[in-house]
Amino acid sequence: DTEVTQTPKHLVMGMTNKKSLKCEQHMGHRAMYWYKQKAKKPPELMFVYSYEKLSINESVPSRFSPECPNSSLLNLHLHALQPEDSALYLCASSQFGLLAETQYFGPGTRLLVL
Amino acid sequence: KNEVEQSPQNLTAQEGEFITINCSYSVGISALHWLQQHPGGGIVSLFMLSSGKKKHGRLIATINIQEKHSSLHITASHPRDSAVYICAVKETSGSRLTFGEGTQLTVNP
Numbered sequence: 001d002t003e004v005t006q007t008p009k010h011l012v013m014g015m016t017n018k019k020s021l022k023c024e025q026h027m028g029h030r031a032m033y034w035y036k037q038k039a040k041k042p043p044e045l046m047f048v049y050s051y052e053k054l055s056i057n058e059s060v061p062s063r064f065s066p067e068c069p070n071s072s073l074l075n076l077h078l079h080a081l082q083p084e085d086s087a088l089y090l091c092a093s094s095q096f097g098l099l100a101e102t103q104y105f106g107p108g109t110r111l112l113v114l
Numbered sequence: 115k116n117e118v119e120q121s122p123q124n125l126t127a128q129e130g131e132f133i134t135i136n137c138s139y140s141v142g143i144s145a146l147h148w149l150q151q152h153p154g155g156g157i158v159s160l161f162m163l164s165s166g167k168k169k170h171g172r173l174i175a176t177i178n179i180q181e182k183h184s185s186l187h188i189t190a191s192h193p194r195d196s197a198v199y200i201c202a203v204k205e206t207s208g209s210r211l212t213f214g215e216g217t218q219l220t221v222n223p
Contacts (some may be wrong), residue, residue: 041215042215043200045210045211090157096178101145101162
């Protein structure tokens with residue numbers, strides 16, 4: 001199984017809502033990543049979890065809160081988002097968390113904040 | 115100036131043509147990735163290179179560390195190759211990937 005799954009595929013939320021994005025992999029990878037991608041732009045790294053510990057936080061606003069309950073699951077909790085947070089949110093995983101290794105990406109969650 | 119620059123930004127080809135996409139970078143790297151992103155968002159990792167050349171089916175990726183340059187070649191292109199191709203580098207100092215802006219490839223039948 002070389003698949004990274006993400007739910008939901010699409011999400012529309014208001015600025016006062018609280019929602020969560022979920023990501024799952026069963027490849028035994030010990031590193032998981034959240035990226036944000038705006039239209040026609042490359043992905044921007046948000047967070048990296050390595051061995052279930054947050055190892056990189058790219059100065060992401062606190063309205064985004066990551067959580068890694070176990071090595072297969074990664075959540076991104078959203079609260080009080082702004083319309084400019086509308087984007088494609090991509091999850092990825094890799095074997096050990098070394099960025100010089102292949103990352104496997106999920107299909108993404110397309111988020112619209114109204 | 116971006117640390118990772120791709121050319122061309124947009125490329126249109128006829129089915130069967132040989133395609134080259136270029137990536138130049140200005141920092142020391144430990145690895146370079148080529149990624150493919152289809153409309154709808156899903157990203158597929160095509161290659162990870164630290165030296166030399168890799169081939170997978172009709173795709174070939176090369177890297178010249180001294181010249182800080184990599185190319186992605188597609189032989190016998192097909193409309194299903196239409197996608198955005200993204201180059202990303204892992205700097206030797208630092209802990210994240212730096213992405214190029216991507217090349218939008220359209221292959222017409």
